[in-house]
Amino acid sequence: MRELSLRLLFVWIICILFTGIFAYIARSIHVQSISNFDEPIIDFVQGAESPGVTSIMKLFTTIGSTTSVVLLALLILGVLVWKKHRAQAVLFAIALAGTGILNQVLKFVFKRERPDFHRLIDISGYSFPSGHTMMAFSFYTILAYIVWRNVVNSGSRVAIIFLATMMIIMIAVSRIYLGVHFPSDIVGGVLASSVWLFASIAFYQRLQRQKSGNLQTK
Structure with a gap:
C-alpha cells in the first residue's frame, strides 16, 4: 500500500508539473513570445519537403485522423472485451474519450489560429493544442500500457513501446510539416494528454489494487 501511495504521489507531482509547463506555453502564445521556439523548428521540419516526404506525412496525418482513431479504437475495444479484459x-x-473532450475544450478556450503560411493541406478549426497529437499520444500510450500488462515477453514489450513512440512522433511531426500546427501546439498537446492519461492510469491502478485487496479479505 505504501508503494502504491508513493507511486500515486509521484504521478500527481508529474501532472502538476506538466500543467504548469502547459500554462507557461499558453501564456507565451497569448503574449506572442513563442515564435522564437516555433519558427526554427518549422524551418527545420519544412526544409525537408519533397514529394516523397509529403506523401509519407499525409499518410501519417490520415492515420492520426479522427476516423482512423475511432475505427482502430473500436477494433481494440472489441478485442479487449472478447478477451474479457473489461476493466x-x-x-x-x-x-x-476524455482526451477528445479535453482537446475541444482547450481549443475553445485558447482559440489560436492555425499557421497561415506554407500549408500543404486544407483544414479548419483552432490550432492549440494539436488534436492529432493529443489523440495519438493517448491512443498509442494507453495501448502500449495495456499490452505491457498483458504480455510477459520482453521482446514484445520493447516492440510495442518502440512502435507507439514512432507513431506518436511521426503523427506529431506530420502536422508541423504539413503547415497546420505550430510546434508549440504539439508540445501543448503532449502535455495536456499526458496529464489526463497519467491521472486515468493512476486511478485505474488504485481501483485494481482495491479490488484485489477486497478479494483477498473475502
Whole structure:
C-alpha cells in the first residue's frame, strides 16, 4: 500500500508539473513570445519537403485522423472485451474519450489560429493544442500500457513501446510539416494528454489494487 501511495504521489507531482509547463506555453502564445521556439523548428521540419516526404506525412496525418482513431479504437475495444479484459477496455475508452473532450475544450478556450503560411493541406478549426497529437499520444500510450500488462515477453514489450513512440512522433511531426500546427501546439498537446492519461492510469491502478485487496479479505 505504501508503494502504491508513493507511486500515486509521484504521478500527481508529474501532472502538476506538466500543467504548469502547459500554462507557461499558453501564456507565451497569448503574449506572442513563442515564435522564437516555433519558427526554427518549422524551418527545420519544412526544409525537408519533397514529394516523397509529403506523401509519407499525409499518410501519417490520415492515420492520426479522427476516423482512423475511432475505427482502430473500436477494433481494440472489441478485442479487449472478447478477451474479457473489461476493466482495461473501460480504461481505454475513458482515456480516449476524455482526451477528445479535453482537446475541444482547450481549443475553445485558447482559440489560436492555425499557421497561415506554407500549408500543404486544407483544414479548419483552432490550432492549440494539436488534436492529432493529443489523440495519438493517448491512443498509442494507453495501448502500449495495456499490452505491457498483458504480455510477459520482453521482446514484445520493447516492440510495442518502440512502435507507439514512432507513431506518436511521426503523427506529431506530420502536422508541423504539413503547415497546420505550430510546434508549440504539439508540445501543448503532449502535455495536456499526458496529464489526463497519467491521472486515468493512476486511478485505474488504485481501483485494481482495491479490488484485489477486497478479494483477498473475502
